[in-house]
Structure formats: C-alpha cells, structure tokens
Amino acid sequence: MFHFWRTVISGPEAKVNIIGFDVDDDGQKQLKQVAEAGGGNYATVRDKSEFEDVILKKWKPSIFQLIGTQGVQLHEYVDQMERLQNIYGPLYHASEREADRIKTAVYYLKDNKLISREDGTEVSDKAEEMRILRTDHFKAIKEEKDAEAKKAHEEIDAKVQAWKDKWYKELENE
Structure with missing residues (x-):
C-alpha cells in the first residue's frame, strides 16, 4: 500500500489531493476522508499508467488556473x-x-x-x-x-x- 499526497496552494487556501496505490476498502475510505477534509480529491490507482492519467489528465490545472498563478505578487x-x-x-x-x-x-x-x-x-x-x-x-x-x-x-x-x-x-x- 502506498499513498501519494499532493498539496495545491492557491491564494491563502491549500488543497490536499491523495492517490492511493493498491489500497484496501477501509484504507480508501480513510484516505478519501482526509482528502475531503483537506479540500482536495482522492483517487486510487493500480499501476504507473493509471497514476500518470490521474496526474496529467484528471488533476492537471486548467488554463485559467495557470493564467491566475502568480509568483510573488x-x-x-x-x-x-x-x-x-x-x-x-x-x-x-x-x-x-x-x-x-x-x-x-x-x-x-x-x-x-x-x-x-x-x-x-x-x-x-x-x-x-x-x-x-x-x-x-x-x-x-x-x-x-x-x-x-x-x-x-x-x-x-x-x-x-x-x-x-x-x-x-x-x-x-x-
């Protein structure tokens, strides 16, 4: 069982996205609750291909997020x-x-x-x-x-x- 956390910070708020590799049902429920509590999303994957799909397709920022992202304002x-x-x-x-x-x-x-x-x-x-x-x-x-x-x-x-x-x-x- 492996967990991947990704924290996304936009403005003063942060989101916690979690990906679970080969996680049992109870583990998935717990990780989903953690992600939801952190304002983020939970996904479960079985292999590298699914992992890349989640990162590159599902969680990829929108063009509006990219445009709105600043360094030090x-x-x-x-x-x-x-x-x-x-x-x-x-x-x-x-x-x-x-x-x-x-x-x-x-x-x-x-x-x-x-x-x-x-x-x-x-x-x-x-x-x-x-x-x-x-x-x-x-x-x-x-x-x-x-x-x-x-x-x-x-x-x-x-x-x-x-x-x-x-x-x-x-x-x-x-």
Whole structure:
C-alpha cells in the first residue's frame, strides 16, 4: 500500500489531493476522508499508467488556473519593501536627531564658554563621524535586505514560471 499526497496552494487556501496505490476498502475510505477534509480529491490507482492519467489528465490545472498563478505578487513585494523602509527610516532619523542634538549641545557649551572651541570642534567632528558610520551601516543593511528580497522574489517567480511552462506544454500536447 502506498499513498501519494499532493498539496495545491492557491491564494491563502491549500488543497490536499491523495492517490492511493493498491489500497484496501477501509484504507480508501480513510484516505478519501482526509482528502475531503483537506479540500482536495482522492483517487486510487493500480499501476504507473493509471497514476500518470490521474496526474496529467484528471488533476492537471486548467488554463485559467495557470493564467491566475502568480509568483510573488507585486503588492506583497511592495508591502515587504515598505516594512523594510519602516525599519530603516526610524533608525536613520534617530541617528540624524542624535547628531543634531550633539551639535546643538556643543554650540551651547562653546557659546557659554563651558568648553574650548577646540574641544567643541573635536566633539562635533566625532559626532559627525559617528553619524556617517551609522548611516553607512544602516544603508548597507538595507541594501543587503533589498538584494535578498529581490533574489527571493526572482527565484519564486522563476519556479512558478517553470511550473506554468511545464503545464502549458502538457496542455498543448492534448
């Protein structure tokens, strides 16, 4: 006895299709219940030929399913980029505000002669170095995450396109 599960994901829903090889009556009933509970179908087959018929003819996606199948949809990609920007933006602005507060404090201390001009310049220069260092670090992380997201997007789209191409060929051969 052998079972073959095929999960089909379309949108947020998944379907569980099951093929049983040489399954007794009780086993068929159980597998059919599992498939129905998973929103899918159950089929029983006796040999490789019947298996191929079920996969290629009975369960083959329709042209409308193929057309409707997307990889990463644009709005999902944009949402992900927006979430990344929502992390990057506040970090960048907090860094800028910190640098501004330090500069303002240095001006106050110099104007009230609480520190020398040289010490004030040294503190301002260090604050600017740290601001640049943070900004460069945040940009590098953002660019790395942008590249990772783009690569994942392209890989998913390529896999979906390969799947669609395979099934388009099968539809043409009918």
